[in-house]
Amino acid sequence: MKIAGIDLSITTNIIVPIIRGDSEVIFECCIIESYDDFDRLCPAPEAPKVLRRGDSAPTPDETDKDYLEALEAHSKKRVAYMFIVSVEPTEGLTWDKVDLANPDTWEFYENELTEAGFNTVHMGQILQGVMEANGLSDTRIEEAKKRFLAAQRAAQSQPSSPTVES
């Protein structure tokens, strides 16, 4: 698929250089094309059904405390999965405790980064790269919107071609 002649299948990874003293570590963040594996390994929790006295059918109880806790845990796992998969192109990166096949290990990524000497600012920078690579950066979205609108305004303000009268 193309839009205005641009091949949309070509994506660019975001490079995040982390400066540590005299050295630098380069993280490379890619877009996650599919969350199918995530959904298979970590299905979204379902709200329990509640049947009240006199009701003819049960209805989902989306205020259930356990369900809300499970939902929060699920979204944390989703962020962890996005982080781990997005930084996979980083050259030479291997995890000690994180195992992509085991959702219970995904949230260890923060501990591993801390143990490797990355502080919260570094982690914030990498996460920003992950968000940008996945089109979730509010700043980038806002900038793109402004560029698009500015281009539209510029096109409208250009004088139309003179017509030639015979």
Place this chain on the structure above:
Amino acid sequence: MSQRTLAEATIKIKDGTGTPLEIVVKIGEGNITFSEKRAVEYTLDRGTLDTVRLGDEEPVDVSFDFTWEWLKSSTLTTTSDNIRDIIKGVTPYVSTSSDDCEPYACDIEVAFDPACGDIDETIVLADFRYEEMSYDLSAGTVSVTGKCNLSTLTFA
């Protein structure tokens, strides 16, 4: 154990699936009773009381009789009696017993969560097997009696 009213209690009936399937029951009216028993043998020495020994263990008797306000579960259906199904072990419920040759069992947790700052308390009636289940259709109540394969219960 302090005096409790079932209006501030919920009952969880759980099966033996890895992550247990459970039905949470909010009691409207009714009661739950259970009794821990033990046999104590008093040995006489020439007609006078001498040694005391514990006899054989006895299972805990459980009985409940209630109407419910609401049921909550991921497995609720409208085509059958949900409480009866989990107590009797109708598919998809799995026994809490690891021995396939034993009759189906489930766990019952009675959780008191008073709104006015009293201390929470949970009573676990583990490995429960019903022996009699009776219905009163005009009162809308279900009465169940049975036993836990334990001599004492867990209070937490």
